[in-house]
Amino acid sequence: xxxxxxxxxxxRKAYTSYHQDGLIDILAACSILSFAAWIxxxxxxxxxxxFVISTSIYAAAKRALTIPRIGFVKFPQQRTRGMLTAxxxxxxxxxxxxxxxxxxxxxxxxxxxLLLAIEYYMIVIGVSIAALFxxxxxxxxxNRMYAYALLTLIIFVPGHFLNFPFYYYLLLLGTLILLLGIxxxxxxxxxxPRSAIDTTGESGNDQ
Amino acid sequence: MTNKANGNEATTIPKIDRLVxxxxxxxxxxxxxxxxxxxxxxxxxxxxxxxxxxxxxxxxLEAAGYVxxxxxxxxxxxxxxxxxxxKGRSAFKEYRQNMKQVFEDLPK
Numbered sequence: 001x002x003x004x005x006x007x008x009x010x011x012r013k014a015y016t017s018y019h020q021d022g023l024i025d026i027l028a029a030c031s032i033l034s035f036a037a038w039i040x041x042x043x044x045x046x047x048x049x050x051f052v053i054s055t056s057i058y059a060a061a062k063r064a065l066t067i068p069r070i071g072f073v074k075f076p077q078q079r080t081r082g083m084l085t086a087x088x089x090x091x092x093x094x095x096x097x098x099x100x101x102x103x104x105x106x107x108x109x110x111x112x113x114l115l116l117a118i119e120y121y122m123i124v125i126g127v128s129i130a131a132l133f134x135x136x137x138x139x140x141x142x143n144r145m146y147a148y149a150l151l152t153l154i155i156f157v158p159g160h161f162l163n164f165p166f167y168y169y170l171l172l173l174g175t176l177i178l179l180l181g182i183x184x185x186x187x188x189x190x191x192x193p194r195s196a197i198d199t200t201g202e203s204g205n206d207q
Numbered sequence: 208m209t210n211k212a213n214g215n216e217a218t219t220i221p222k223i224d225r226l227v228x229x230x231x232x233x234x235x236x237x238x239x240x241x242x243x244x245x246x247x248x249x250x251x252x253x254x255x256x257x258x259x260x261x262x263x264x265x266x267x268l269e270a271a272g273y274v275x276x277x278x279x280x281x282x283x284x285x286x287x288x289x290x291x292x293x294k295g296r297s298a299f300k301e302y303r304q305n306m307k308q309v310f311e312d313l314p315k
Contacts, residue, residue: 071249073242121278146223202261205220 016071021066021188023058024140025181028133030150032052032174039167066186069192071134083139122166126156129173144184148177213282223309231256232264238300239274239291247287251312265289273298 031051038047050077057194101114117124130149159169228231234254244259245253257301273295277288287290290301 007237007241010237010253014238014242017252018249070252071246072281072288073245073249075286076243 001073004037014073014139015075016143017019017070018066018075019140019142020184022064022181022184022186023061023066023138024142025144025148025184027054027058027175028136029174029178029181032129032170032177034169036170036174039170065189069188079139083135087135093129120160120168122156123159126152126159126169144180151176222301222305224298224305225274226267226296230265231260233263233302235261235268235278236273236291236295239289240296240299244277244288244290246289250289268295278300 031054032046034050034054037050038044103109104111105114130152133145133152135147137143137149154168155173159166227236231254234256238250238253243252246260247258247265250256251258254261256264265274265276265282269276272292275290277290278284279288
């Protein structure tokens with residue numbers, strides 16, 4: 001055997017090829033743009049509806065676009081479960097913090113950490129979105145998610161010092177990721193034509 | 208090569224599972240080892256093997272009880288899922304250990 005079997009490399013390649021269709025990028029971009037639409041139009045239902053629709057389209061697109069080209073694979077769920085647990089814990093912690101803040105504000109005292117979070121909201125939101133991208137990068141072993149996390153910080157941190165409306169940054173980030181996702185998908189479709197299944201039935205070089 | 212080295216090789220090499228050792232099958236097993244299950248097309252894309260070649264090796268691995276082949280319908284389309292069995296996983300782990308031992312026992 002001339003080549004060393006590198007399981008980590010095989011695992012990384014399997015994850016990368018399954019997620020190189022750009023769909024996860026487009027889903028993330030749609031979620032960010034939905035958030036922006038919610039703020040611009042002040043219609044919370046629109047944001048949620050767009051998110052639900054894009055999630056459903058993601059599942060259907062995976063079946064229609066990815067699986068016929070690259071095949072179907074189920075990955076071990078340890079990382080996904082771990083990440084979901086972490087997200088639920090984070091959500092619960094945020095809810096508790098929100099409740100504490102609400103009670104303190106109702107009681108007539110605004111906690112310092114809440115004042116800081118409000119003052120630096122651009123950085124707080126930027127870091128939160130970047131953390132979500134990093135979590136996705138870790139779960140799906142996809143390096144470009146880390147690049148999106150960096151892009152988010154590049155857009156949101158200077159935003160703290162500039163005076164543009166908040167949704168501008170969301171629109172910029174969402175549009176950039178959407179364009180990158182579409183480029184990724186186009187490359188994927190060109191690289192893996194749908195009918196390229198080899199059915200020649202060549203005999204194996206068995207020993 | 209010393210006699211001791213010869214002795215070690217002589218005891219370790221026969222332990223190498225030839226069914227796993229064949230390069231194409233080793234590649235298939237390594238790919239199935241890192242996922243829960245996959246279909247033929249995914250394995251074909253990942254390994255670069257032809258359809259017939261892959262099919263022939265999968266049959267051998269299935270006959271040995273290393274791979275479980277499940278035929279099912281997904282969205283009204285036939286779908287074949289391939290999964291490494293516990294026996295297959297153990298065989299692969301043992302193969303890796305034995306190969307490591309073979310190379311460690313070789314004189315520098």
